[in-house]
Amino acid sequence: MRSNAVSPADELGDESRQFALLLDSVTDYAIYMLDPRGYIRTWNRGGSRIKGYDAADVIGTHFSRFYTARDVEQGLPLRNLETARQDGRFEAEAWRARKDGSRFRASVVIDPIFKDDQLLGYAKVTRDITERYKAERRLQEAQQALMQAQKMEAIGKLTLGLAHDFNNLLTVVVNSLDLIDARTRDEGIGRYVLTAMRAAERGVLLTRQLLTFGSGQTLALETTDLNELLRENIELLQRAAGDGIEVRLALADEPLVADIDRAQFEAAVLNLVSNSRDAILPSPGIIAINLSCRQTRDPASSHAGTRPFLTVEVVDDGPGIPAEHHQRVFEPFFTTKEVGQGSGLGLSQVFGFASQSGGFVHLRSEPGQGTAVTIHLPAREH
Ligand SMILES: Nc1ncnc2c1ncn2[C@@H]1O[C@H](COP(=O)(O)OP(=O)(O)O)[C@@H](O)[C@H]1O
Ligand SMILES: [Mg+2]
Structure with a gap:
């Protein structure tokens, strides 16, 4: 008995159509093909979502349009294709431009497509990793700030201990100088005492600053x-x-x-x-x-x-x-x-x-x- 049921495979059509449908339903990745010179041949919905261009905008144009002006100036787009052709793959993480001019952090893979040693073109997969990139950066910055804060706290504690000891010593020095000053009539000695006193006062000032740093004031x-x-x-x-x-x-x-x-x-x-x-x-x-x-x-x-x-x-x-x-x-x-x-x-x-x-x-x-x-x-x- 013949069945009238249509298998899902039939509904999807032949293999290449299935493949095209699959690619187009991917929205998290821009997946498209370039000809050997870098002109865009196919486009998917992920490409529209990530880069903001519709298929009609981009098919037939050169893929260097997604690079920032500076990268184009430096000949990066063609160099990357060349790397893919020679090494069998090109992979990078870099800033790319959307249609509206905004930049996004892209993870890019370019694979060359060969048939019998002849280069047919390239398959290009781009992922928007801006959020992940920003989150990683924020984490790194927070870790650095925390490390710096811990270091400063450690130095602060050390400084505070030192400043307290120093303050005590300076108090003894200043008091003794006062006593010497009160007991001597020798002008020569008086001058030395004055010099020593000035130095001690400057020391007191310095320790006060140290106390501030160590949050001890x-x-x-x-x-x-x-x-x-x-x-x-x-x-x-x-x-x-x-x-x-x-x-x-x-x-x-x-x-x-x-x-x-x-x-x-x-x-x-x-x-x-x-x-x-x-x-x-x-x-x-x-x-x-x-x-x-x-x-x-x-x-x-x-x-x-x-x-x-x-x-x-x-x-x-x-x-x-x-x-x-x-x-x-x-x-x-x-x-x-x-x-x-x-x-x-x-x-x-x-x-x-x-x-x-x-x-x-x-x-x-x-x-x-x-x-x-x-x-x-x-x-x-x-
Ligand atoms: N405005 C500034 N421009 C350039 N360098 C600065 C400036 N402020 C601080 N610095 C640098 O930071 C150092 C530490 O500053 P500070 O703690 O005030 O100590 P000091 O002024 O006694 O050297 C300075 O020696 C200098 O190298
Ligand atoms: Mg200073």
């Missing part, structure tokens, strides 16, 4: 509008910068109210301005101090959400900081200045102040492009 919090405080300080900052350097203050439009230790804040801004001055000199230059409120997240905190931070950005047009120093400049005693010129405690004070205030510091700098250091302080909750 008690902050004297006061509700403060940063706009007002900086306006009051601008003359002092201009004087610190010197004659050839202009300090430009750009206040925020809104009040920037935070609970901060005013003295520590002033010291931090002064440290940043001094660094900018040192970097700019001997040429003339500009130091800009910009205030604003930004919605952002603390890179070292595990909270994923953003919060409002009051930001004080100090920007200079100096020579910038080389990338290999970026992680180290906040460490206590890291300095590139000559002995006597720098203590290496300026940025560590800035770092310590910001962290102890619940904020963080961000550094942006490239050699030849100047430097921007931004203190982020949590905005006062209403």
Whole structure:
């Protein structure tokens, strides 16, 4: 008896039609064929979804249109075909362009198609891995920030212990000098005592900075509008910068109210301005101090959400900081200045102040492009 039932294979048609249907139903991959010179011969729905072009847009055109202008300029599209032909496969991860001009991270495979040693064309498979790429990058950045934070915490603890011991020693030295001073009438000895006293006082100052870095100073919090405080300080900052350097203050439009230790804040801004001055000199230059409120997240905190931070950005047009120093400049005693010129405690004070205030510091700098250091302080909750 003959059956009238149609097998699914019949409905799908012959093998090549089945294959075309299969390819077209794939939407997560752009799968298409190129002729030996790189002109597009077939297209699937994945291609439309990922790259934004319909079959009619692209069939018959050259596949180099998916490359960024720079890659085309460097002859990359044809080079990749050549690699595929010679090595039997080309594989890469790179940025590619969509129809609307936006870029996406692509995982690309090109396979040559031979028949009896004759190159018929290429099979090209492209996958959009932008999300995965971004997630990996975010994870990497978070891990780096965490490692950096742990390192700074370890250095902070070490510094704190050292600073406390030092403080105790200096107290003994200063007290003894006081006693010597009270008992001697010898002017010569008096002069030595004075010199020793000055050195000890400078030591006390240094240990205080170390205590700040190690978050060992008690902050004297006061509700403060940063706009007002900086306006009051601008003359002092201009004087610190010197004659050839202009300090430009750009206040925020809104009040920037935070609970901060005013003295520590002033010291931090002064440290940043001094660094900018040192970097700019001997040429003339500009130091800009910009205030604003930004919605952002603390890179070292595990909270994923953003919060409002009051930001004080100090920007200079100096020579910038080389990338290999970026992680180290906040460490206590890291300095590139000559002995006597720098203590290496300026940025560590800035770092310590910001962290102890619940904020963080961000550094942006490239050699030849100047430097921007931004203190982020949590905005006062209403
Ligand atoms: N604005 C800047 N431009 C260029 N380099 C800078 C700047 N600020 C800081 N630096 C670099 O960071 C180092 C550490 O700064 P800091 O902690 O203030 O210590 P110090 O100023 O005593 O060297 C400096 O020696 C310098 O190399
Ligand atoms: Mg400094």
